[in-house]
Amino acid sequence: MSKSPVLILGARSDIGMAVAHAYAAQGRPVQLAARNADSLEPQKTDLELRYSVPVSLHEFDALALEEHERFADALPELPGIAVCAVGFMGEQGESETSPAAAAQVLRSNFEGPASILSELASRFEQRGSGTLVGISSVAGERGRATNYVYGAAKAGFTAFLSGLRNRLARKGVHVVTVLPGFVATQMTEGMDLPDKLTAQPGEVARAITDATAKQKNVVYVRPVWRLIMLIIRNIPEGVFKKMSI
Numbered sequence: 001m002s003k004s005p006v007l008i009l010g011a012r013s014d015i016g017m018a019v020a021h022a023y024a025a026q027g028r029p030v031q032l033a034a035r036n037a038d039s040l041e042p043q044k045t046d047l048e049l050r051y052s053v054p055v056s057l058h059e060f061d062a063l064a065l066e067e068h069e070r071f072a073d074a075l076p077e078l079p080g081i082a083v084c085a086v087g088f089m090g091e092q093g094e095s096e097t098s099p100a101a102a103a104q105v106l107r108s109n110f111e112g113p114a115s116i117l118s119e120l121a122s123r124f125e126q127r128g129s130g131t132l133v134g135i136s137s138v139a140g141e142r143g144r145a146t147n148y149v150y151g152a153a154k155a156g157f158t159a160f161l162s163g164l165r166n167r168l169a170r171k172g173v174h175v176v177t178v179l180p181g182f183v184a185t186q187m188t189e190g191m192d193l194p195d196k197l198t199a200q201p202g203e204v205a206r207a208i209t210d211a212t213a214k215q216k217n218v219v220y221v222r223p224v225w226r227l228i229m230l231i232i233r234n235i236p237e238g239v240f241k242k243m244s245i
Contacts, residue, residue, distance in 0.1 A: 004080025005029035009060060009116060014185040015135065016085035017043060018201035022209045023081070024051040031079060033060035033071075062086040062112030063104075072119040081212055082120050083133040084113045089187050095149040102149050109137075109153035114160045121164055121173065128172040131212050134161040135178045135204070138220070141229045144245060165217060176211045177218045180204050181225040197222065 006023040010016045011032035020030050024047045032040050037057040044055045060071055088108035095102040117132055124130035139147055140154030158177060165175035182188065182198040199221045207221045220226045235243070 003028045005031050005054075005056075005077055007031040007033060007058075007075070007079035007082040007120075009033050009082065009084045009113075010062065010086035011037075011040060011043075013085050013087070013187075014201040015180075015183065015204050016083070018205040019083050019085060019208055020047060020055075021050075022202075022205035024053045024055070026209070027051070027053060028081075029054040029056075029077075031056050031058055031075065033058040035059070035061050060116075062116065063107055065112065065115045068116045068119045071116070072123060078123055078127065079120075079130070081131045081133065082117070082124075083135070083208060084117055085135050086113050086116075087135065087137075087187070089147070089150050092147050092149060105149050106153045106156075109150065110156040110160070113157055117160075117164065121168060124173045125168060125171045130172075131174045131176065131215075132161075132164065132168075133176045133178060133208055133212060135180065135208075136161065138179050138181050138225050138229050141179075142232050142240075146245075174212075174215050176208070176216060178204070178208055178211065178221065179219065179225065179229075180221045181228070183221070197224065197228075 006028045008016045008020050008030065011020060012034040020032060024030050030047060030053060032044060032055060034040060037059045040057055044057055047055045056076060061067065088105060090101060090105040095105055113134060117134060121132060134157060136158040137154040139151040140158045143151050161175055161177040168175060180199060182193045183204060184198050184200055204221050207219050211219045
């Protein structure tokens, strides 16, 4: 029996491509979705040659909400697993002074991902099977002065995934929330990140394949982040205001 494909939304990202490799290595067909999808032809060829699996390219813009229904309908096969690796950190300072910049961060990390997963959720629900994976962030667990616009978007996405999981729990569809801490990607390039708290894209990919196989609900890519965020969430507000974290 052939394996159902895995759809990667935001396939151009470091994490998205690492996830594509992880599933292709399991013999799963892969659907790569991103803007300017044709430019991913070299990555498509590499995946096909390396793992001998079918790989297809699909034009996808997370912010073009009006296109999401058409995008889902146009997929050659409804995927068994869909992984949303869409995200944009932006600059906190710019988001504080530019409503347009803040809106882009909010839309890229919440509105767009929630929209396309909603489209897929209804189709998975009708079929009665499938797994939806949303890559959120520990930044959504408490707002910090240094990235609260990004964190607010991720908080919304985390809540969305939680509600979606609850809605689909009795419909044969599973929803996984992935909470990376720091990840060494192009998005964090140049940032001074502590090695012990910073995952590689491949680690995120392994956490996702493991979570989908074991039907986990919420996954911290590096378990230490569960403890860190437990502490941060419980710092009294009066103390938190005086901290620079």
